[in-house]
Amino acid sequence: MGRRQSSALNAAGSLRDRAYAYIQRRIASGDLKPETAVSELVLAKELNMSRTPIREALNQLVAEGLLEQTPNRGTLVVQLKRQDIIELYELREALEVYAARKAARLPLRPSDLERWQHFADEIVQLKTELEKSGKRTLRSEQMHRFATADLSFHNMLMRISVNARIVKVVNDTRLLIRIFGMERPGYDADTLQNIHDQHAAIIAAVAAHDVELATQLITRHIRTSLEERLQAYDVWEREVSLQKSIPAIFAPPHD
């Protein structure tokens, strides 16, 4: 033990990549909560590898903004504050508005348009499912499907405007929001319809080469999304502050 486990079924190529995927998954799943310290040694033991690949994975996660490091002390999972959420959405707004304007000026390939429309329609399908199920809101697994469809829609917009660097920045931004955004409540049918309508309107404006309309629509879409996130954040923050104050009152002085 200790040596390399020969060459069994190594899903991902390098240990570093495996470590990266593992840690990111732990963070995304909420297993590693914000403000939690992550130790190289502990992770190394968990994954049965040395500190080196762990260390490199952590460095990458720091570069991507998921972790924070204080020299000679420790590595913490970041805790997004209200202002961070605002800044991330502003960054997205700046880039997606630019992409929409550019896309609206470009000739649009029918195949691209078709795929784009498809991503928007998936949301309607979710709504239909929801109504048939008789429930009022989407379950967690369905919310995940929604997130995927939503991501695909926005990614398609970026792909049309063919700028790999912008796509990368937006994706990094979305990753941060997705991981650290507070749990949203499951959407109801009206919300889904609303989002689909916004997406459809954006597609139509871009297809019609109406630059100003597309700008207006995508701006409003993103700002609505921001408002929703902030609302979830405020609810969460209120809960946290309650949890912090109640035990201090009812708990025994010491133990």
Added chain:
Amino acid sequence: MGRRQSSALNAAGSLRDRAYAYIQRRIASGDLKPETAVSELVLAKELNMSRTPIREALNQLVAEGLLEQTPNRGTLVVQLKRQDIIELYELREALEVYAARKAARLPLRPSDLERWQHFADEIVQLKTELEKSGKRTLRSEQMHRFATADLSFHNMLMRISVNARIVKVVNDTRLLIRIFGMERPGYDADTLQNIHDQHAAIIAAVAAHDVELATQLITRHIRTSLEERLQAYDVWEREVSLQKSIPAIFAPPHD
């Protein structure tokens, strides 16, 4: 030798930071040219440290886009292509336009305005110096001062719009352009005046809260800059292709 050199005059804190600064400087100075392979071992010997801090510095530079890595092969200094330059400027345009629009909507503190104006005026001062010197174009050292003043101007715009993340992305982008942008010829008096006028107009528009005018001006400013870079790039590319073809004709078949 081999052990750590106790604790002499270590300018930067960690070896990793020293390595990072060293490598970046070598790249920025043109010492390490694009497409050049950089070896961990060689750098480690040059800096009299082990491969570990070098490796971490290289990883960071890869994350920032200055280096490219191919697994199990080597690490190369990137070579920006024409499309890369376009994409980088588009990214800047998206973000700076957003920043300008936001800044134009915000109340502007007089002290900020004053500093901003100051950065713009430094360019005029360079022009005055140039005219007094009797030369036609700026020397290399003066071009460096120009670059600093220009950077300060744009940074100020970003600072006013108070979004740390956007500032970071723009700065990373500018770093790439500055390092890998082909050498620009020294500016002449007219060019300096022109740039100053554009900066001054942008300040005025933002100060007057004229969102649309500010948008138009900053857009044009950045696109002009892009055109200039592309022109320099095309000249450089033509030279390179000449240098590649001439020796092949006149050089002896082998040696």
Added chain:
DNA sequence: TGTCAACATGATGTATACATATTGTCTTTT
């Protein structure tokens, strides 16, 4: 009982040894 120094502990930073993969070269073979 309060304070402070010594120290145990566990973190990161760095050095180094070893494993493995790739490439160019040199030899061998045809």
Added chain:
DNA sequence: AAAAGACAATATGTATACATCATGTTGACA
């Protein structure tokens, strides 16, 4: 002489040992 294969050189990937720093605990002393 050309092609193929062995092999040296060198690259990165990983493991591990050691150094250093920060912190919380313990225990002696005022």
